[in-house]
Amino acid sequence: MTPVKFYFDFLNQASRSLYILLEASKIPFEAIPISMVKGEHLTGEFRDKVNRFRKLPAITDHGYQLSESVAIFRHLAREKLVPEHWYPHRHLGRSRVDEYLAWQQTNMDVACTDYFQQKWLVPYLQKTRPSDNAVNSASKQLEHTLNDFEELFLNSRKFMLGENISYADLSAICEIDQPKSIGYNTFKNRNKLARWYEAVREELGPYYTDVQKEFEAKLKLTNDAAQGEKQAQAVKQ
């Protein structure tokens, strides 16, 4: 079987969740890292040969190009051997996963991405300090969204759908890691969220911790490079 080509950047949450799904499901794939901060996904070559949307993550599967992480997830679930628990037929589990993923796209993903951009990405790209106003406003939106997540999707059960982990859990933890990894106080007054987070982390084991380590190393490396550049500038002046 020709392996799926998977284009990704660990700085991006959906890249991490799909990478973990591919690994945990043992789907043969060729991992092709693309640097978003260097703009490698914005080139004409990437658009023409990989992905007309110029977005990450992306796949090509036997020459078929596909974008949008939720579409890639469903494509894998249909075309490859993805264990049933990730997207279960039983008890209308698929409808529940679909409902969460749609909610995530206009709520969780917007809030986590905005906080990450205002606090980390925009300052990095523009070589400035984060704007207090922008970070405060992103922080309030995130607060609100995490409360909604707890209230609408978590319950007394171990995972969102019950005793088994699904792609909804995997996708959500990678979203939440976006602000968490740059210092956001995710679990303050959120015991239910903290319990769920630990359960998901434990269930995913090394598939998750390996990717998470690479994500954090990449954050640190990028920060250090920016810091080094600043010091070099200061010496020059």
Add this chain to the structure above:
Amino acid sequence: MTPVKFYFDFLNQASRSLYILLEASKIPFEAIPISMVKGEHLTGEFRDKVNRFRKLPAITDHGYQLSESVAIFRHLAREKLVPEHWYPHRHLGRSRVDEYLAWQQTNMDVACTDYFQQKWLVPYLQKTRPSDNAVNSASKQLEHTLNDFEELFLNSRKFMLGENISYADLSAICEIDQPKSIGYNTFKNRNKLARWYEAVREELGPYYTDVQKEFEAKLKLTNDAAQGEKQAQAVKQ
């Protein structure tokens, strides 16, 4: 078979596309109109008995509550007899429909909703004139999004996937009708879009025109009521 309960408001684009899908697929359903401008979806009763998200459209299917239009669409495709062409397995058509629906959620839907809100809904609810600034900015975003839609999703074929209409086409036409029905000049310099729009309209026939008529009548009725209220106020003063 117990009919699906379908909660909707024709002022909302996803309510229209799912209503048309239900009708065209001859799925037995009970149509339960809910008035968004009256805030009927925001009540505690609606939250507890119908939809914990307090959003439209929503369904209950044998007591199972489901929100998010794309999740409802997939639920119907799995659980009911929906004709294959709406969400085709052939040639990875499902992956292409999924890709469009994900793109729509963060692009087309945002742009069409924002224009509709700034130009019509906010002025209606606040009993003011539309803000020129807000409408101009929404208009620019919409311009950009419709150009992307033409470039990324339309081609020389009749519908997005080829010779057969899919849910991607149905969902997109209902989005585009949102700004179009309140006067936005949708087809200026967009021949490809105009051709595709006509093909979709013709293929959907009365399923579409009946719903579209009700949508436009509802817009007019709401406008007339607001106008009447204004005149009554003017007489009083």
